[in-house]
Ligand SMILES: [Fe+2]
């Protein structure tokens with residue numbers, strides 16, 4: 001496809017205006033009790049007979065590093081920590097400047113008292129951790145797919161270590177939700193659309209772009225933000241451990257795609273740019289927490305319009321892109337084809353991160369050190 005044939009917003013994200021809240025909220029989960037979800041995987045499984053280890057030095061180094069960075073989700077985290085969810089919500093609010101930061105007069109929240117705001121905080125935690133859990137399963141299946149589809153042995157080796165990492169992440173988030181919080185939410189429809197799109201795409205690099213660059217880039221930023229905003233020591237430690245792995249995963253994406261994208265034509269790059277835009281919008285949509293407001297019984301659209309305008313939320317929404325944008329730049333996606341993606345990220349209000357540190361070798365900064373392991 002040439003740039004002249006670019007897709008419209010309707011074709012890419014199902015609506016003309018990226019901020020059309022009504023259209024965003026019309027995408028909802030159709031079956032909240034579903035246990036199994038099948039998605040067509042259209043890819044070819046690739047064997048390689050070139051077993052020369054270390055042909056791709058960056059990936060080889062990452063693989064060697066991963067072998068020695070494994071931890072045990074059951075044994076290495078302080079699961080005996082007492083978590084009183086109400087106290088945690090209140091302590092977090094106190095540390096972060098209160099439960100609400102807008103005037104509720106004349107809004108659907110006018111009658112909300114301390115009890116209702118506490119419930120919002122609790123549901124919001126249940127929701128956030130549930131979506132992290134579902135995203136981790138997405139990473140598990142996407143990376144297993146990469147083991148099959150990537151043509152390079154060094155990448156197959158590395159991806160196999162990531163599969164184990166993701167199993168551990170699913171395990172610890174599920175355990176935290178079950179033992180420390182008070183309820184699960186089903187996968188958010190926007191997140192599921194994105195995961196399905198990633199899995200359905202037959203091109204091996206699209207799995208990386210969707211998962212390692214977009215979803216995991218966002219997760220790394222979100223985990224860091226939440227880790228700073230929580231007072232709960234077990235969650236802090238859990239996120240610290242998970243982030244040490246996630247930084248390697250994002251580096252895996254950048255190192256693999258950097259080589260491949262340098263060879264692609266403008267038309268091929270353009271398809272990747274469109275995908276990076278679509279994925280960015282889907283991830284922004286998913287963080288609106290529409291299910292929490294449904295649960296609270298307030299008009300969802302009004303609630304989101306109010307809450308999303310608050311300074312903390314706006315900062316959070318922007319911070320989510322702090323890893324994605326510099327990595328997109330490093331891959332050449334921002335500026336190829338007359339800076340098409342740069343302009344789209346400008347519309348999303350996230351271009352200011354372009355010169356932040358990219359994640360190609362940031363994983364060393366995130367590696368667990370002795371102090372982390374001692375405090376566990
Ligand atoms: Fe993960």
Ligand SMILES: [Fe+2]
Nearest residue numbers: 139216246249
């Ligand atoms: Fe990951």
